Amino acid sequence: MAELDGFLEAVGEFQTALTGRFGLRREDLRWFARLADAPDGVSVEELRTAARGAAGRVEEGLHSLRARGDLDGSDERLMLSPSAREAFRAGYGRVETAYVGLHRYGGEELAAVRTFLREGRRFYERQAARLDKGARPL
Secondary structure (H helix, E strand, O other), X not given: OHHHHHHHHHHHHHHHHHHHOOOOOHXXXXXXXXXXXXXXXXXXXXXXXXXHHHOOHHHHHHHHHHHXXXXXXXXXXXXXXXXXXHHHHHHHHHHHHHHHHHHHOOHHHHHHHHHHHHHHHHHHHHHHHHHHOOOOOO
């Protein structure tokens, strides 16, 4: 668990640093990544959908991006400026290339890790639901 906690902490720190570079918060990453991956633009409604639980943050984040000069497009189709898109890709793209290193693990090894993570996620989701209902966790 210590390794998993360390991994998750490092991911969080990376996400915080990446979004902070654009004057955003970590919870903005879902919709911000959608914006960064849309060279032809995206609607505000699409960004709200991508934001899931943080949909209320979209307008505030867009205002911040616009004030910094990182946002282009019209009210119907928004896009990151070319320099902002490049800065995002420079940071996030390196993470994506790290996934290529997974080829050194066999399917059986990766399946065990995937199963561990899936079952762990389900356990914590059940515990969170129990806490939301006022029950004591198991």
